[in-house]
Amino acid sequence: MATETSQSRILRTSDFAHLLVDYLKQDAEVKHILPRRRLGMQIRGERFCYLILTGRVTVHRQSDDLVMSTITGPSLVGIGNLWQMQMDGYIKTLVPCDIAILNMDAVQATVNTHQLWEPLAKHMMVVAGKLFHSSEQLSAPSAYDIVCAQLNELLSESPAVRENITAERYIRDKTHLSRSGIMRILASLKEGGYIEMNRGVLMNIVKLPEKF
Numbered sequence: 001m002a003t004e005t006s007q008s009r010i011l012r013t014s015d016f017a018h019l020l021v022d023y024l025k026q027d028a029e030v031k032h033i034l035p036r037r038r039l040g041m042q043i044r045g046e047r048f049c050y051l052i053l054t055g056r057v058t059v060h061r062q063s064d065d066l067v068m069s070t071i072t073g074p075s076l077v078g079i080g081n082l083w084q085m086q087m088d089g090y091i092k093t094l095v096p097c098d099i100a101i102l103n104m105d106a107v108q109a110t111v112n113t114h115q116l117w118e119p120l121a122k123h124m125m126v127v128a129g130k131l132f133h134s135s136e137q138l139s140a141p142s143a144y145d146i147v148c149a150q151l152n153e154l155l156s157e158s159p160a161v162r163e164n165i166t167a168e169r170y171i172r173d174k175t176h177l178s179r180s181g182i183m184r185i186l187a188s189l190k191e192g193g194y195i196e197m198n199r200g201v202l203m204n205i206v207k208l209p210e211k212f
Contacts, residue, residue: 016123017075021051023114024076024107028100033093039101040090041078047085047104049078055097056161058173062088067174069130070157073097080124082107095160143177144212147185150174151195154202166200185212 030053033039040062041048050057052073059068059077068089071077080086082104093099111120150171154162168182189195189208196204 014075014123014126016119016126019119020079020116020123021053021074021076023116024049024102024110025051025053025100026110027106028102030098030100033097033099035093035095037093038090039092039099041081042085042088047078047081049076049081049102049104049107050091051076051100051102052091053098053100055099056094056158057091057097058094059091060089062090065173066176070094070161072158079107079120080127082111094164142212143181144185146175146177147171147182148208151189151202151205151208155205163201167197167202168200170202188212 028051033055039048039050041050052071052075054073056070056072057077058070060066061068068087071091077091111117151167154167154170167186168179171177171182172179186195186197190197192209194206194208195202196206
């Protein structure tokens with residue numbers, strides 16, 4: 001089962017993202033994006049990098065809409081596609097966000113001009129580590145272990161996110177578990193007094209049992 005430290009590691013913004021965003025946003029046009037809007041990393045063959053200045057977004061895999069990570073501003077999404085499309089996906093805003101949209105030519109020019117290759121490389125190492133820990137959670141031995149990991153992560157989210165999504169939807173968006181299977185586990189945990197929920201929204205985790 002994932003520990004609290006693992007949840008914090010996955011949700012924490014890269015320290016190097018702040019430096020990259022500070023340089024990249026200088027000549028960028030900032031747009032205010034409403035919640036539940038979808039922005040593609042590639043549009044008509046052109047690759048884009050998104051600077052999340054404020055707010056919170058989820059990053060989705062294009063092929064099956066699976067949530068790969070949750071990003072809080074200030075941070076950036078899509079820069080891994082700087083040379084070529086490594087991940088074809090999109091972002092979805094969870095709350096109102098201020099976002100700057102850059103094409104990759106502009107990103108590369110800024111990185112070259114200000115010699116940002118070292119912080120960029122370190123940022124990508126952090127991203128790779130977060131994806132590794134997230135993958136560990138999703139390959140847990142049982143559906144129950146996966147649900148527990150996602151419940152801990154959900155509880156670590158900001159109130160603006162946690163209070164506006166049901167626990168079942170949060171877990172289903174980030175895993176391949178069925179709705180019925182997730183609901184069965186959540187109902188049992190609530191009935192046993194292990195978690196507190198209100199209309200499907202996770203309010204608190206009392207204590208998750210080791211076995212289900």
